[in-house]
Amino acid sequence: MSTPATATATVEVAxxxxxxxxxxxxxxxxxxxxxxxxxxxxxKAQELRFEPQVGGRLxxxxxxxxxxxxxxxxxxxxxxxxxxxxxxxxxxxxxxATTDVEVRFESVEGGTRVTVEHGGWDRVPxxxxxxxxxxGHGWAELLGFYAEKAGAR
Numbered sequence: 001m002s003t004p005a006t007a008t009a010t011v012e013v014a015x016x017x018x019x020x021x022x023x024x025x026x027x028x029x030x031x032x033x034x035x036x037x038x039x040x041x042x043x044k045a046q047e048l049r050f051e052p053q054v055g056g057r058l059x060x061x062x063x064x065x066x067x068x069x070x071x072x073x074x075x076x077x078x079x080x081x082x083x084x085x086x087x088x089x090x091x092x093x094x095x096x097a098t099t100d101v102e103v104r105f106e107s108v109e110g111g112t113r114v115t116v117e118h119g120g121w122d123r124v125p126x127x128x129x130x131x132x133x134x135x136g137h138g139w140a141e142l143l144g145f146y147a148e149k150a151g152a153r
Contacts, residue, residue, distance in 0.1 A: 005119050005121070005132065006117045006118060006119040006132055007116075007117070007118040007119070007131075007132040007133070007134075007135035007136035007138075007139055008115065008116065008117050008118075008136055008139075009115070009116045009136055009139035009140040009142075009143050010113060010114065010115045010116070010143070011113075011114050011140075011143040011144070011146065011147045012108060012110075012111055012112065012113050012114070013111050013112050013114060013146075013147050013150040013151050014110060014111040014150075014151040015111055015112060015150055015151050016081075016107070016111070016112060017081040017082065017105040017106070017107050017112045018080060018081035019112075019150070020081075020105050020111075020112040020114055020150055021080050021081045021082070021084065021105050022080070023146065023149055023150040024084065024103060024105075024114065024146060024150070025050045025052060025084065026050070026052070027149055028047075028048045028049065028050060029046075029047030029048050029049055029061070030047075030149055031145050031146045031148065031149040031150075032047070032048045032142065032145065033145050034047075036141075036145075038138065038142060039060065040060050040070045040072070040090060040091035041060060041062065041069070041070055041091065044062040044069070045060045045061065045062055045069060045070070046061050046062060046063075046064050046069075047060075047061050047064070048060055048061065048072075049061050049067060050075065050086075051067075051075070052075075052078065053075065053078055054075055054076065054077065054078050055074060055075060056074070056075045056078070057071050057072075057073070057074055057075070058071070058072045058073045058074070058075070058086050058088075059071055059072065060072055070091060072088060072089060073086045073087035073088045073089060073098060073101070074086060074087050076100070077102075081105055082104070082105055083102065083103070083104050083105070084102070084103040084105075085100060085101065085102045085103075086100070086101055087099070087100055087101075088100065088101050088118065092126075093124055093126060094125065094126075097123055097124045097125065097126075098120070098123060098124075099118060099119060099120035099121060099123060099124060100118070100119055100120045101116060101117070101118045102116070102117045102118075102119075103115070103116050104117075111151070114143065114146070114150075116139045116143065118132070118135050118136075118139060119132075
C-alpha cells in the first residue's frame with residue numbers, strides 16, 4: 001500500500017519568527033484547544049507541553065505538576081525562530097511507529113510564515129491511503145487555533 005509522503009499546512013502570523021516559535025512551543029498548551037478531536041486521552045489530558053531542547057518530549061500532559069502523560073514524540077531539532085522537528089505518534093499506533101513533523105518559521109513582510117510538514121507515513125503500518133491528506137486538514141485547523149494566539153495576518 002502506498003501513502004503520500006507529507007501532510008502540509010501553512011499560516012502567516014503578524015509577529016516576528018522568534019515570537020512565532022515561542023508561541024508555537026512555549027504556548028502550545030494554550031492554543032491546542034481542548035475538546036477537539038486532536039487528543040489521545042481527552043478524558044485525562046490537561047494540555048500539551050514541549051520540553052524545550054533536543055531530546056525533549058512533546059507530552060499530552062495528564063498531571064500539570066509532574067508533567068507526566070502520553071508522550072507524543074521527541075524533539076529532534078530545536079532552532080528558536082527558525083525550525084522545529086519532532087517525532088509524532090498517536091495513541092492507537094504501535095509504540096515503535098513514529099512519523100516526523102517539521103515546523104519552519106520564515107520571515108515575510110508583516111510577520112512570519114509558519115509551515116508544518118508531517119511525513120514518514122511509510123513507518124506506520126496502519127496508515128492507509130489518504131492519511132497525509134487527512135493530517136494536512138488537521139494541521140490546517142490546528143494552525144488556525146495557533147494563529148488566534150500568535151496574531152493572524
